Amino acid sequence: MKLQLNGEPVETRGDTLADLLEAEGFGGAKVATAVNGTFVPAGLRAGHILAEGDSVEVLAPMQGG
Template sequence: MTGIAVILNGRAHSADTDSLIEFLKTQGVDPARRFVAVAVNGVVVPREGWPGQRLAAGDQIEIVQPMKGG
């Protein structure tokens, strides 16, 4: 499945996969990295749920992680 229109951190984005974990990897998110939170449509997805979470057109995805420099 390719070309799913989603909203990533408030901006329109095209996902080339319907797998949340694969989508996160394309966004540079290391699934093993600590201190990363992901929500889909306002619901936090626990890390152990990332591999099974499927994306659909219009999903709103929020990725929150600490950044260097404050």
């Protein structure tokens, strides 16, 4: 399936947001996620089914001040 991940085209075999994060190296990272502009909490990622053409954003927390 073809998706956009942080504005870049990617292809994945996974069906869920959790599958995509694992495949792209974000599996254990503390990140915030949104699909098509809607926030998806960490606890719901395994059940969030992705569709062809979805736009996924993954944001890491920033430190500093």
